[in-house]
Amino acid sequence: MSTRPIWMEPPNPLVQLVKSIALGIAVLLVIVPFWSVIATSLADQPTIDASGGGMVLWPGGVSIGAYKAILSGGVVTRALTISIAVTVVGTLFSLTATSGLAYWLSGRGTFGARPMVLVVLGAVLFSPGLIPSYLVVKQLGLLDSWWSLILPVMVNAFNVLVMRAFFQQLPPELFESAAIDGASSATVLVRIVLPLSKAVLAVMGLFYAVGYWNAFFNAMLYIQSTDKWPISLVLRTFVVNQTTIGGDQVGAGAEAMPPQLPLQMAILVVALVPILIVYPFLQKHFAKGVMIGAVKG
Amino acid sequence: MQQRVQRLRQFRRDKVLVALGLPGAIALILFQYLPLLGNIIAFKDYQPYLGINDAPFVGLRNFSFLWDGNPEFLNALVNTLILTLVQAVFVFPIPLALALLLNSLAGERLKRLLQSVLYLPHFLSWVIVIAIFQQMLGNAGMLNTFLVQNDFPMIHIIGVPELFKALLTTQVIWKDAGWGTIIFLAALSQVDQEQYEASAVDGANARQRLWHITLPSLKGIFILLLILRLGDSLSVGFEQIILQQGPVGTDSSEVLDTWVYNNGIIGGDWGMSTAAGLVKSMVGVLLVIGANKLAHLFGEQGVYQK
Numbered sequence: 001m002s003t004r005p006i007w008m009e010p011p012n013p014l015v016q017l018v019k020s021i022a023l024g025i026a027v028l029l030v031i032v033p034f035w036s037v038i039a040t041s042l043a044d045q046p047t048i049d050a051s052g053g054g055m056v057l058w059p060g061g062v063s064i065g066a067y068k069a070i071l072s073g074g075v076v077t078r079a080l081t082i083s084i085a086v087t088v089v090g091t092l093f094s095l096t097a098t099s100g101l102a103y104w105l106s107g108r109g110t111f112g113a114r115p116m117v118l119v120v121l122g123a124v125l126f127s128p129g130l131i132p133s134y135l136v137v138k139q140l141g142l143l144d145s146w147w148s149l150i151l152p153v154m155v156n157a158f159n160v161l162v163m164r165a166f167f168q169q170l171p172p173e174l175f176e177s178a179a180i181d182g183a184s185s186a187t188v189l190v191r192i193v194l195p196l197s198k199a200v201l202a203v204m205g206l207f208y209a210v211g212y213w214n215a216f217f218n219a220m221l222y223i224q225s226t227d228k229w230p231i232s233l234v235l236r237t238f239v240v241n242q243t244t245i246g247g248d249q250v251g252a253g254a255e256a257m258p259p260q261l262p263l264q265m266a267i268l269v270v271a272l273v274p275i276l277i278v279y280p281f282l283q284k285h286f287a288k289g290v291m292i293g294a295v296k297g
Numbered sequence: 298m299q300q301r302v303q304r305l306r307q308f309r310r311d312k313v314l315v316a317l318g319l320p321g322a323i324a325l326i327l328f329q330y331l332p333l334l335g336n337i338i339a340f341k342d343y344q345p346y347l348g349i350n351d352a353p354f355v356g357l358r359n360f361s362f363l364w365d366g367n368p369e370f371l372n373a374l375v376n377t378l379i380l381t382l383v384q385a386v387f388v389f390p391i392p393l394a395l396a397l398l399l400n401s402l403a404g405e406r407l408k409r410l411l412q413s414v415l416y417l418p419h420f421l422s423w424v425i426v427i428a429i430f431q432q433m434l435g436n437a438g439m440l441n442t443f444l445v446q447n448d449f450p451m452i453h454i455i456g457v458p459e460l461f462k463a464l465l466t467t468q469v470i471w472k473d474a475g476w477g478t479i480i481f482l483a484a485l486s487q488v489d490q491e492q493y494e495a496s497a498v499d500g501a502n503a504r505q506r507l508w509h510i511t512l513p514s515l516k517g518i519f520i521l522l523l524i525l526r527l528g529d530s531l532s533v534g535f536e537q538i539i540l541q542q543g544p545v546g547t548d549s550s551e552v553l554d555t556w557v558y559n560n561g562i563i564g565g566d567w568g569m570s571t572a573a574g575l576v577k578s579m580v581g582v583l584l585v586i587g588a589n590k591l592a593h594l595f596g597e598q599g600v601y602q603k
Contacts, residue, residue, distance in 0.1 A: 005490070007497040023398050027414050029471065033429045036439060040432075054442030055432050097321035104318025111304070111311040116322060123329040125582065129574040130554070131561045132335030135349070136328065155324040185313040214422030217536050221562070232424045239428040240540060268428050275420050282420070283413055 032057075037272075041066055041265035048259050055261070065258040066266035069250040076250070076267055078227065079234040082146065083213060086230060087274075090150040090212040095205050097155050099197075102163035103189050117164075123157035137222055148222035149215050149230065159204055166200045167193060206282040213274055231271050239264045339572035345565075359572040370573065372548065373556035380462055380533040380552060385526070387466050392477025393515070397507070399478060400485045412482075415475025423536040426472050430464075431455055456544035464541075465534060484518045485511065520597045528585035531577050553577050 040048075040055045044063035047056055070076040105113050105120065133152065142148040170193065178188045194201065216232040223229060229237075237243050245263050308315070339359050341352040362370040395415065402408050418426065433439050434454045441451045454460055492510050501509065535554040542550045551559070553573065561570025 005494065007494050009503065019398055019401060023395075023402070023411060026395065026475075027411055030414055030418060030475070033433050037429060037432065052442050052446055054437060055439040057439075097324055100317035100319075101321030101325075102318075104314045104322075107311070107314060109307075110314055111307045112315060116318070119322070119325065119330070123325050126329070126333060127578055127581075128329050128332030129336055129571065129578060130557050131567060131571045131574060132332035132338070133328065134562060135335050135338070136331050140327070151324060152328045154328075155321045157325060157329065160321065160325075185311070186317065189317065210420050214420075214424075216422055216424050217539075220539075232422055235424045235428060236540060240424060240431065241543070264428075265432070268425060268432075271425055272421065279413075279417065279420060283416070 034272075037265050037268050041262050041269045043262055045259055048261055055265075063258065063262070065256070066262040067270075069258055069263060070266055070270065072250065074248075074250040075229075075238075075245075076231075076234055076270070079229050079231045080270060082228065083231040084274075086146055086149050086215070087209050087212040090154065091205055091209045093150060094154050094156075094208040095201060098159050098163055098204065098208075099189075099194065099201070101155065102160050102167055103185075103193060105160070106164045106167035120157045120160050124161065134221060143222055144224045144228065145222075146228065149212070149218055152218065153211065153215070156208075159207075163197070163200060163204065166197055170196060202281065206278055209278065210275060210282075231267075235267060235271050239268055336571060336575050338568055339575045341568060343567045343571075345567070355568070359568040360576070362569060362573060363576065369547075369551070369560070370556060373551045373553050376462075376549065377531055377533055377552040380465065381530045383462055383466055384469060384533065385530075388469050388474070389523075389526075391470055391474045393481055393519070395474060396478040396481035396485065397511070400482060412475075412478070415478065417475070418472045419476035421472065423472075423534075423540060426468055427537065427540050430468055430471075455541075458545045458549035461541075461545045461549045465537060468537060469534060480518060480522070481515060484515050488514045517597055520592050520595070524585060524588040524592060527588045528581050530584065531581055 036055050036057055039057055039059045042062050042064065043051075043056050043059040044061035044065070047060040050060065071080075101116075101120070104110060105117050107113060137143060137148050137152060142151065174192055174196075175188060178192055183191070214232065215230065216236070219230050219233050220236075223233065238245050242264075244260060247257050250257070250263075335349065338349055338352065340354055340356065341349070342355045342358075343349065343352045361367070399408055399411060402411075421429075431438060435441070436451065436453065436455070438455075440454075444451055454464065488511060493506055496506055496510060531553055533552050533554075535552075535558075538550055538552055538555050539558065542555060547555075547559070554577075557570045557574045557577075560566050560573075564570075
């Protein structure tokens with residue numbers, strides 16, 4: 001669409017203007033809140049006072065005191081560490097399990113593949129229900145363990161189907177020649193299939209990672225001790241529910257307690273930043289990845 | 298006998314493959330199928346200290362909410378249906394409008410840039426989205442601070458029961474409208490360009506082309522999305538609601554999912570809540586199957602083939 005087709009009449013400037021304004025408003029509605037959250041997290045006491053204790057659009061006096069306070073140990077630092085660990089371990093587990101299962105199911109005439117495909121399809125169709133899921137996690141002894149944030153959501157059945165479809169469209173000659181050269185199935189997976197599936201692995205890995213990072217409901221359901229909280233629960237308590245952050249909840253590195261609002265906004269920013277960091281990578285791949293899902297799923 | 302030998306040989310050949318797939322298979326069976334079996338407690342008088350096996354069967358007693366007019370359940374059901382309807386009307390057309398706007402922009406670069414900005418909120422968790430909304434629209438938020446400083450009256454938006462459904466809908470639009478465009482944009486790029494050219498030769502103007510070519514070619518995808526949504530229509534933003542339920546009270550905010558959570562896990566009425574969850578997911582599956590039949594009647598593909 002970059003060049004206008006010859007048959008198309010030149011754009012009407014008035015219509016173009018209206019369209020641009022509409023889109024501009026939509027974009028501003030997304031950007032302004034982000035900007036304001038970041039600006040407020042960096043604002044110092046006088047700036048906050050000048051705004052009547054509210055959010056600011058421009059941090060007059062910049063202070064990184066809020067970040068120093070929350071990142072120097074204490075509740076937020078611990079929650080961040082937990083969330084990072086859960087995200088990294090969970091994503092690795094998810095990708096291993098998803099690609100392994102998809103690889104098993106992608107072979108035609110592989111032992112047990114046909115009934116297992118039905119099992120996966122069934123898992124896409126039926127959702128297990130909140131209370132029975134909770135009871136299973138409880139029976140397995142996973143309550144209050146970080147594994148409860150990983151294992152129940154480790155394999156997404158739909159992702160398995162997408163990846164299986166991707167594996168199946170790889171040229172069969174690859175597998176034949178590898179088999180002639182004496183490669184085992186595991187070697188073929190690691191040396192040939194996975195390197196060829198980088199795009200789909202990247203998309204899936206990032207979707208899984210975002211899911212683990214954002215996990216709120218499972219954490220609320222399964223994690224009971226406050227010292228095991230991931231960042232989403234810290235966010236709910238201190239930002240959404242506006243519980244005051246006390247001096248004993250931030251690390252020793254905090255010189256003076258910054259005002260509450262920048263502290264809260266700094267927590268919001270640190271919860272946001274990982275998403276903003278992976279987002280460009282996600283972007284590069286997701287249109288393709290999502291389309292594979294939409295077409296073959 | 299021969300078949301068994303063949304199977305054994307097949308297993309020997311594929312055992313590495315099976316081993317690679319097993320962790321994923323076990324996870325699915327444990328966390329997707331075991332809970333399905335666990336729905337048995339919908340028919341039992343389950344108490345946490347008794348365990349599932351020892352709990353006595355009570356038949357359909359737990360399903361009593363279906364016919365005895367349990368006021369809290371009814372309230373949750375009504376709220377769910379209202380939200381479904383409101384969101385279908387207001388949330389659905391916006392991604393389509395945005396996609397058409399983006400598509401009619403000339404520059405590919407600018408389009409990409411705008412897309413990346415508009416997709417972003419989709420990847421944020423509900424906790425973050427709600428925190429941002431509070432900071433923007435809450436009583437101490439940006440909007441009200443501005444109003445108060447300029448001697449205007451405050452506008453109470455958050456924590457007001459009457460506005461709760463509108464607030465939820467706005468949040469859904471903010472979070473996912475941009476993301477919703479992705480599928481429409483893909484469909485738009487598939488539209489046969491020659492149709493536009495031919496119609497232009499026949500003297501169709503831009504609006505006529507939109508009406509007679511673009512929109513009809515989106516019909517299939519539109520119906521597909523509607524069907525998929527229908528299956529989910531009894532799930533209306535669980536995390537989003539549970540996070541904001543406190544200040545507005547349950548009258549205006551309780552929906553089926555939150556009722557199951559509040560009544561079961563918080564309230565301890567395990568059996569009845571499981572029964573409600575079971576009915577909800579069965580209705581969901583039935584809705585998808587029914588909608589798919591309907592799509593076939595209209596000559597559309599639907600989600601799956603006949």
